Amino acid sequence: MKKMSIKTDLLIIGAGTAGLPAAIEASAAGSSVVLAEQTDRIGGTLHVSAAQMSGAGSRLQRQRGIDDTPSAHFDDVMRISRGTAQAGLVAKATERGAGTIDWLMDHGFDMAPECPAILYFHEAYGLPRTYWGVDGGRSVLSVLKTLFDRERENGRIDLRLGAEAVELLCGEAGVGGARLVDRATAQEFDVRASATVIATGGYGGNASRFADWHDGLPLYSAALATTSGGGIALGLSVGGRLDHGQHHLPTFAGIVTRVGEPWIDWDLLPLLTPQARPPWEIYVGRDGGRFVQEDIDSVDARERALSALPGQTFFAVFDDRIWRQAPALLPGWPDGQLAAAWTDHGAFFAASTLDGLADAAGIDGGGLDRTVALYNEAVAGGKADPLDRRHLPLPISEPPFRAIMMHGTVLKTAAGLVVDDGLRVLDGDSQPILGLYAAGEAIGGGALSGNAFVGGMSVTPALGFGRWLGQTLGRDLAANNTKVR
Ligand SMILES: Cc1cc2nc3c(=O)[nH]c(=O)nc-3n(C[C@H](O)[C@H](O)[C@H](O)COP(=O)(O)OP(=O)(O)OC[C@H]3O[C@@H](n4cnc5c(N)ncnc54)[C@H](O)[C@@H]3O)c2cc1C
Missing domain, CATH: 3.50.50.60 (FAD/NAD(P)-binding domain)
Incomplete structure (x- = not known):
């Protein structure tokens, strides 16, 4: 033809x-x-x-x-x-x-x-x-x-x-x-x-x-x-x-709709902008260490720190009291979907001990223990926060301990x-x-x-x-x- x-x-x-x-x-x-x-x-x-x-x-x-x-x-x-x-x-x-x-x-x-x-x-x-x-x-x-x-x-x-x-x-x-x-x-x-x-x-x-x-x-x-x-x-x-590929910088940050797939729903992004919601969580890499001052004003500084992490993946770590008392970290999530996520979403982890949380999420347990101890000292006012964070509302101390896996996200x-x-x-x-x-x-x-x-x-x-x-x-x-x- x-x-x-x-x-x-x-x-x-x-x-x-x-x-x-x-x-x-x-x-x-x-x-x-x-x-x-x-x-x-x-x-x-x-x-x-x-x-x-x-x-x-x-x-x-x-x-x-x-x-x-x-x-x-x-x-x-x-x-x-x-x-x-x-x-x-x-x-x-x-x-x-x-x-x-x-x-x-x-x-x-x-x-x-x-x-x-x-x-x-x-x-x-x-x-x-x-x-x-x-x-x-x-x-x-x-x-x-x-x-x-x-x-x-x-x-x-x-x-x-x-x-x-x-x-x-x-x-x-x-x-x-x-x-x-x-x-x-x-x-x-x-x-x-x-x-x-x-x-x-x-x-x-x-x-x-x-x-x-x-x-x-x-x-x-x-x-x-x-x-x-x-x-x-x-x-x-x-x-x-x-x-221009050398200029790639991930947006801070998203949760995949299903672990193992690349897709992130824009409407379900966590609220990580300190000007809109000062952070109650700490952010750690797989080594259990924090990699950025979570409440730093500059999103560029947060994105740059994230881009240096392996796979541009991190965990927001907190405890049950923070989960109950803090302003919503995931404001776009319907209540039912959010409640179910703790049992059926592969990026959500909860455990009765920090070690158990680290095991479940694939984070280094010793690193996470040290990081949380130092953070809690800063919250208690004993020492300055190691990353000079200003917003220190609650310690991470009340089980169940919780973590949500997040990733540097491509918008363009x-x-x-x-x-x-x-x-x-x-x-x-x-x-x-x-x-x-x-x-x-x-x-x-x-x-x-x-x-x-x-x-x-x-x-x-x-x-x-x-x-x-x-x-x-x-x-x-x-x-x-x-x-x-
Ligand atoms: C969730 C999200 C939020 C964003 N928010 C912002 C923001 O707030 N501000 C901002 O400035 N940018 C934002 N961006 C980025 C911005 O929206 C995009 O960069 C922009 O819309 C891209 O426009 P475009 O015309 O290049 O491509 P598109 O609008 O994607 O159009 C390209 C079209 O080409 C078609 N096409 C592709 N290949 C072929 C082919 N071989 N043959 C025929 N058709 C083809 C596609 O199907 C598509 O319809 C966001 C992006 C996302 C994903």
């Missing part, structure tokens, strides 16, 4: 956070667009993301009397990332941040009333410039879907759901589209395009790719299982270069395709691969956050860069008058 072939101005691979705005803007600029999505729905990671965004100089900030500028935002990103983020891209992202927020609001975005705010889940900005929707990423998706459906009425967007890009088509003029597989029928077809955008997200759903690109590190992830990194691999297959992945400031994918000699562009997590979370986790610097640039690519490529391709054939 002859293979079907479609011609278009612009092929966008991935109908998620970056791909949708790219398609909306390219169509609005007059270009024809094929938008290929491997799953059966649009939206990508917006279905699960908190989608906290950052932008400086927004209308909302001005209304609240907050004097902020893109250059102050740029300086903050470079401060938090210790200068390791890609400066040209950070400048482009921070210049477009407020415009992205205003654009969402212009189109009915359901902004949470407390925005803009300073948040402490990631290293804090110096000013309130973080925004989020009442329904997280789904609030962003709701705006994009409305605009996308409206734009589709102009007949220039050909949405292909269940269509996975499996190969980039290359010729003398560079990349000229991709081969797609219709997942329902297993039929292959080619999309020939004047320009191709990789907007396929990261690889936080793919444990083997994660291990390959991070020296064998085990994956613990809140990303969608479909976040495979396949689009990044396509870029590499035509000469693209992978970078660090490595990605190297691009220049025009979002052109670069080869090993830093030359652009003609016709090939990338946006979103496919360019590597480390490009915009460097070796830190900078709040809002994934969703906001994915939206802003997606829009920018759609506007600029859409305008240029429409001017060349290429039509769908």
Whole structure:
């Protein structure tokens, strides 16, 4: 059977956070667009993301009397990332941040009333410039879907759901589209395009790719299982270069839904932010030793200490009185599920002695005994806490003793395709691969956050860069008058 072939101005691979705005803007600029999505729905990671965004100089900030500028935002990103983020891209992202927020609001975005705010889940900005929707990423998706459906009425967007890009088509003029597989029928077809955008997200759903690109590190992830990194691999297959993986930093921290599997439910994260809940527990590694001052203000310091632990795994250790009296450590957990966890969840341990707890959890018993003794002395006021912890509410002394196993968690992945400031994918000699562009997590979370986790610097640039690519490529391709054939 002859293979079907479609011609278009612009092929966008991935109908998620970056791909949708790219398609909306390219169509609005007059270009024809094929938008290929491997799953059966649009939206990508917006279905699960908190989608906290950052932008400086927004209308909302001005209304609240907050004097902020893109250059102050740029300086903050470079401060938090210790200068390791890609400066040209950070400048482009921070210049477009407020415009992205205003654009969402212009189109009915359901902004949470407390925005803009300073948040402490990631290293804090110096000013309130973080925004989020009442329904997280789904609030962003709701705006994009409305605009996308409206734009589709102009007949220039050909949405292909269940269509996975499996190969980039290359010729003398560079990349000229991709081969797609219709997942329902297993039929292959080619999309020939004047320009191709990789907007396929990261690889936080793919444990083997994660291990390959991070020296064998085990994956613990809140990303969608479909976040495979396949689009990044396509870029590499035509000469693209992978970078920023060295900047991986785990988010502090999550509990797997089932021990032995990598998945972490974002809605069930423990509350480990000292600004929101000062810790009542101690955190120990498998050697029984504490590895960080649990109430240190800087989440970056906690994440860095965690990243040095083997397997990025630790235990929150406490006793029964703390469990009964402290504010909820697991506020998202339904009561029944939490009660059952102590008997049927492999990450929850309880025992009548500290040694028994250490045995059950696989922690060094002698190490845990010494650590708890020193901590209890500090709580009693006899000696300073060995890690200078300030919040020392109760000793760990009343059985049953308890521990919950937690892991450094992937929300976004660090490595990605190297691009220049025009979002052109670069080869090993830093030359652009003609016709090939990338946006979103496919360019590597480390490009915009460097070796830190900078709040809002994934969703906001994915939206802003997606829009920018759609506007600029859409305008240029429409001017060349290429039509769908
Ligand atoms: C739980 C969680 C919370 C987060 N919270 C925040 C936050 O508060 N703030 C923030 O800035 N970031 C946050 N992030 C990260 C952020 O949401 C993502 O980095 C961002 O949404 C990724 O956008 P994207 O367009 O690159 O990819 P996606 O939105 O994932 O879209 C990629 C799309 O491409 C499709 N695709 C992949 N490969 C192919 C292929 N070969 N062919 C066709 N289609 C393909 C996928 O199915 C998907 O639909 C969070 C992430 C998670 C998981």
